[in-house]
Amino acid sequence: MGGGYMTKNGLFIVFEGGEGSGKTTLSKWLYEWLSNQGYYALWTKEPGGDQAVCDKIRKILLDPAHKGVMSPRAELPLFEADRAQHVDSVIKPALSEGKIVVCDRFSASTFAYQCFARKVCRTDDFDGWDAFATNRLYPDLTFWIDIDPELGMSRNAQDGKHDRFELEDLEFHKRVREGFEIFFRDYPWDWEKLDGSLPLEVLERQVIEKTLRLIP
Ligand code: Z5A
Numbered sequence: 290m291g292g293g294y295m296t297k298n299g300l301f302i303v304f305e306g307g308e309g310s311g312k313t314t315l316s317k318w319l320y321e322w323l324s325n326q327g328y329y330a331l332w333t334k335e336p337g338g339d340q341a342v343c344d345k346i347r348k349i350l351l352d353p354a355h356k357g358v359m360s361p362r363a364e365l366p367l368f369e370a371d372r373a374q375h376v377d378s379v380i381k382p383a384l385s386e387g388k389i390v391v392c393d394r395f396s397a398s399t400f401a402y403q404c405f406a407r408k409v410c411r412t413d414d415f416d417g418w419d420a421f422a423t424n425r426l427y428p429d430l431t432f433w434i435d436i437d438p439e440l441g442m443s444r445n446a447q448d449g450k451h452d453r454f455e456l457e458d459l460e461f462h463k464r465v466r467e468g469f470e471i472f473f474r475d476y477p478w479d480w481e482k483l484d485g486s487l488p489l490e491v492l493e494r495q496v497i498e499k500t501l502r503l504i505p
Contacts, residue, residue, distance in 0.1 A: 293327045293328060294327050294328045295328075295386065296387050296388075296389060296504065297505065298384065299385065299386065299388050299389065300389045300429050301390050301392070301427075301430075302319070302389065302391050302428060302432070302500065303395040304391070304393050304431070304432045305394060305395065305397045305398060305401075305431055306434035306435060306436060306469065306485060307401075307436055307441050307462055307466050307469070308442060308445055308454065308462060308465075309441030309442060309444035310434040310435070310441050311434050311489065311492065312393050312394065313393050315434065315492055315493065316332060316334075316391050316392070317332055318489075318493055319391050319496050319497075319500060320332035323389055323391070323500075328389055328504075329386070329388045329389070330388060330389040330390075331379075331389070331391065332391050332392075332393070333375070333390065333391070334393035335371060335375060335398070336350055336367075336368060336371040338371070338374075338375035338379050339374060339375060339379050342378070343371045343375050343378075346367055346374075347371065349367065350367055350371075351452035351454065352452075353451060353452060353456060356453050356456055359453075362409050364407065365399065365403045365404075365414070365418060368398075368399050368403065369399065369419060369421070369422040372395070372396070372399075372419070372422040373421070373422040373423075376424060376426055377424075380392065380426065381424075381426065396419050397431065397469060397473070399415060399418075399419060400412075400419075400468060400469075400476075401465045401466075405464055405467065405468025405471060406464040406465045427478060428478060428479070429503055430479050430480070430500070431473075431480040431481070432480070432483055432496060433469060433473055433481065433482045433483065435466070435482055435485055436466075436484075436486060437486065438463050438466055440485075441485070442462060481495075481499050483495055
């Protein structure tokens with residue numbers, strides 16, 4: 290590969306937040322900005338980060354027909370299986386090539402949605418499952434895009450399509466927000482909280498500024 294920049298050991302940057310917070314928009318924007326600057330970067334997401342296995346797990350997890358049918362306890366192992374596959378087949382190989390991996394959702398989502406909002410697992414269950422799935426791979430930086438769930442839900446209501454999580458009510462999404470607060474308070478990961486209600490151009494500048502501090 291010629292013509293671009295690799296980092297020495299790769300960089301792992303994650304975007305987290307509630308529904309409609311703007312994670313996908315901002316993470317894709319960062320990936321494109323890095324690529325335009327000449328960095329070898331990769332954009333990926335959870336659930337559904339590879340075609341062979343994760344895509345299939347994603348379909349099971351998000352299928353609206355599974356609302357009220359899928360056992361809440363089945364969700365946690367499925368999200369963690371998706372993560373284990375994603376780490377092994379996509380994230381780790383890209384990092385070992387020196388790429389900057391930009392990922393839409395990772396472990397904090399499981400804590401916020403499954404442990405905290407669904408209340409299906411205790412923190413020590415999450416710790417065990419997640420450490421197994423990630424093989425203790427931690428992000429170098431996580432952007433936590435915080436948003437009032439009413440605003441986030443109103444942004445996503447506009448396309449008329451709803452996956453199983455988007456069918457949950459406002460109370461659920463408020464618990465998710467609280468779950469993120471507790472995760473970032475209690476886990477010693479490097480993170481930056483951004484206000485998802487700000488205009489995109491402002492958020493883009495904040496993301497670039499923080500990201501550039503990490504790039505040698
Ligand atoms: N989930 C889980 O339960 N446990 C886990 O461990 C993991 C996931 C990994 C995946 O859904 C679902 O799985 C997710 C949590 C659960 N469900 N929920 N809710 P997904 O992958 O299909 O989607 P998502 O990750 O939830 O993303 P999203 O809700 O679709 O939206 P978003 O990525 O946060 O936002 P966006 O698509 O970038 O923006 C939404 C709209 O707002 C769009 O029209 C933008 O142009 C607009 N937007 C974005 N930012 C702004 C600003 N700043 N101003 C104005 N307008 C904006």
